Amino acid sequence: MAEKLTKWAAWGWFLQRITAILLGFFLIVHTQVLHFTPNWKLDFNVVTQRIQSSSLWVIFYGLFVPIGLFHALNGVWQVLHDYRPNPGLAKSVKVFFWIIGLAVSVWGLVVLSKWTS
Amino acid sequence: MYQRKFGLLGNYTNEIGLNPNVGTWSWLLHRISGIVLSLYIFAHILVLSSSIGGSESFNKWIGTVQNPVFHVLEIALIGAVAFHLLNGLRITITDFFFITKAHKTLFWIAFVIFLVVIIATAIVFVPRALHHTVEGGANVIS
Numbered sequence: 001m002a003e004k005l006t007k008w009a010a011w012g013w014f015l016q017r018i019t020a021i022l023l024g025f026f027l028i029v030h031t032q033v034l035h036f037t038p039n040w041k042l043d044f045n046v047v048t049q050r051i052q053s054s055s056l057w058v059i060f061y062g063l064f065v066p067i068g069l070f071h072a073l074n075g076v077w078q079v080l081h082d083y084r085p086n087p088g089l090a091k092s093v094k095v096f097f098w099i100i101g102l103a104v105s106v107w108g109l110v111v112l113s114k115w116t117s
Numbered sequence: 118m119y120q121r122k123f124g125l126l127g128n129y130t131n132e133i134g135l136n137p138n139v140g141t142w143s144w145l146l147h148r149i150s151g152i153v154l155s156l157y158i159f160a161h162i163l164v165l166s167s168s169i170g171g172s173e174s175f176n177k178w179i180g181t182v183q184n185p186v187f188h189v190l191e192i193a194l195i196g197a198v199a200f201h202l203l204n205g206l207r208i209t210i211t212d213f214f215f216i217t218k219a220h221k222t223l224f225w226i227a228f229v230i231f232l233v234v235i236i237a238t239a240i241v242f243v244p245r246a247l248h249h250t251v252e253g254g255a256n257v258i259s
Contacts, residue, residue, distance in 0.1 A: 017205075017208075017209045017212065017213070020202075020205045020206070020209055021206075023202070024202050027198060035191070035195070035242075036241060042179050044168065044171075044172035044176055044179075045172065072151075072154065072158050073155070075151045075152075075155060079151070104159070104162060107162070110169070111166050111168055115168065
């Protein structure tokens with residue numbers, strides 16, 4: 001049991017760093033394209049034109065949202081884990097975070113699909 | 118046990134009291150910025166969800182956040198992102214390349230880059246906030 005927990009913690013540590021590197025790239029591109037541009041006033045058509053200009057944008061945001069959510073929830077989980085919650089509570093929080101992460105990721109893809117159709 | 122004894126804030130203030138160096142401050146700020154950004158990502162997806170209601174619904178929501186106050190808050194947001202990103206990169210480099218001894222130097226390099234980002238962001242966003250004020254409307258979408 002302890003070995004299983006250690007293995008999971010190691011994966012959590014490793015994936016937090018890998019997702020951080022990916023998010024660095026996503027955030028720089030996202031911020032540059034949306035905010036550091038002369039055409040910074042956003043509306044539905046502006047977003048639609050950008051996303052429909054290349055399928056790479058769909059892939060970009062299709063990855064950005066779940067990776068961002070994983071990094072956020074795994075990070076909060078690591079903060080909570082420092083307070084050594086009892087195993088039952090820890091498991092419940094972990095399951096809750098996975099459900100929230102997966103549900104919001106799917107929801108994000110549904111929202112993204114509004115701009116692709 | 119240590120954490121339970123001192124509680125959430127007590128633990129953090131005690132940690133800073135015991136180790137008042139850049140490593141502890143960056144650890145604390147990384148956690149605070151991380152929690153703030155985690156909450157923000159959900160709020161951001163919530164606002165973008167207005168697109169489900171069509172272009173009118175989305176434009177109404179996005180119009181509410183395109184005003185001087187939010188442009189100033191965007192500077193703070195980019196500041197939080199920049200700090201978390203640069204400090205996270207510092208942690209990753211330190212971990213992956215086993216250069217713990219250089220962590221303080223890396224922190225100051227990251228901090229200088231952070232200041233450059235903040236200044237560049239203010240140069241871009243402050244005129245936007247003033248632009249809205251000059252035009253006299255919060256929902257200036259051309």
